[in-house]
Amino acid sequence: MLALQIIIRIMSENITDSQPNIVLEAKNLTRRFGGLVAVNNVSFTVYKDEIFGLIGPNGAGKTTLFNLITGFIPPSSGNLLYQGKEISQKPSHKIAALGIARTFQNIRLFGEISALENVIIGRHLHTNSSMIKGLFAIPPAPDEEQKTKKEALELLELVGLIDRAEEKARNFAYGDQRRLEIARALALKPKILLLDEPAAGMNPSEKQELSQFINKIRNYFDLTIVLIEHNVPLVMGLCNRIAVLNFGELITLDKPEIVKNNPAVIEAYLGNE
Ligand SMILES: Nc1ncnc2c1ncn2[C@@H]1O[C@H](COP(=O)(O)OP(=O)(O)OP(=O)(O)O)[C@@H](O)[C@H]1O
Ligand SMILES: [Mg+2]
Missing domain, CATH: 3.40.50.300 (P-loop containing nucleotide triphosphate hydrolases)
Structure with a gap:
């Protein structure tokens, strides 16, 4: 009986170990500005230590999503969880203090x-x-x-x-x-670093260095990074997973090579490049 309990325990621990550690979770997050729905029913999870890309055309809602995560503005509806705890109603300085x-x-x-x-x-x-x-x-x-x-x-x-x-x-x-x-x-x-278009205004050699730099700080500080960036090669080369927003909606969230070939993404975004 004891042996059986031990086997069950080891198996369940292995299952837990194989699941990525979620640090940030958005659940049905929505933000309206008057009649405009800037972020529309968006749900996703960010795993510890990953570099999570956020792309989409101008006005897609990317910066608004950062403003929601950091408490600069509250959501109209939906939830935001940081390390499993609700943060969507917290003011920005409290969210910053959480990391x-x-x-x-x-x-x-x-x-x-x-x-x-x-x-x-x-x-x-x-x-x-x-x-x-x-x-x-x-x-x-x-x-x-x-x-x-x-x-x-x-x-x-x-x-x-x-x-x-x-x-x-x-x-x-x-x-x-x-x-x-x-x-x-x-x-x-911080434990999570949100970068809103860090390559904007950089010259080509600075842009090239930026990838290495982001990787360096991620490893050095044991960070989870969420990156908004229009520079597609940079995002594709750097991110573990990429979320694509279009008109406030999350149209896909997957590994770079899958996102790159997604017809909806090509139409909404990559086709414009
Ligand atoms: N404070 C605000 N009041 C009214 N409308 C806003 C406000 N902030 C953002 N918006 C609108 O919400 C939409 C999403 O804007 P947001 O800045 O999040 O887009 P974005 O994806 O970051 O675009 P970009 O790539 O140009 O930075 C836009 O239509 C924008 O005009
Ligand atoms: Mg923006």
Whole structure:
């Protein structure tokens, strides 16, 4: 009897082990803006450690989906679960504090302060409810401040901007600003990183490096990454799975080689390239 129980236990553990670990789940997620349904009844799961691509034509609802996941806006209906817990009604600073960080399609850096200060503020911003609050947050203890500075410098080193740590962010070329935004998002020590068009504005060689860079930070920080990107070769080469949105609806979610050959995807998106 005991032997039978042990065998059943081992079998059930093996079954559990073979299932991917879900970190993020959307269930029938919908967001309306007046009469427009920007995200329409979308359901998907994101697995731990994967690079999950999100593609679709302009206006398909990709950024809106990021705004929902990060609590910048609430859903009209549906659910969002992070590590199995409902987050859809939580404000953005609470979601950030749980470990979900993002970059923005329209870069949001403080141009008049240094790269280093942007990364340091990033840590406060993510744990305060607004940018203004973040700026005026109660100063940390000196020890903590030194630690935060050291970590911020390490992040700048990692994104290749250490030599320009003291330079104002507005002097940076577009591609460098995108890397700086990633460093700022990483200052939160997130578990999930959402990247909204990180290759936009980058030159061809920067775009090529970006793939390696995303893989590097994924491995280094043990991250799960959700990537919105119009650069199809980059997405196809980098992502474990790809979700395709069109007019707010999820038209497919699968491995890159399957998505690439899906007629609905070709018609909605890839055919335009
Ligand atoms: N705050 C808002 N108020 C009203 N409409 C909005 C708002 N945010 C987004 N929309 C609309 O929702 C739709 C989806 O927009 P969204 O920015 O999510 O698209 P996207 O897939 O990110 O497009 P792109 O590739 O151009 O960035 C668009 O029609 C957009 O105009
Ligand atoms: Mg967008």
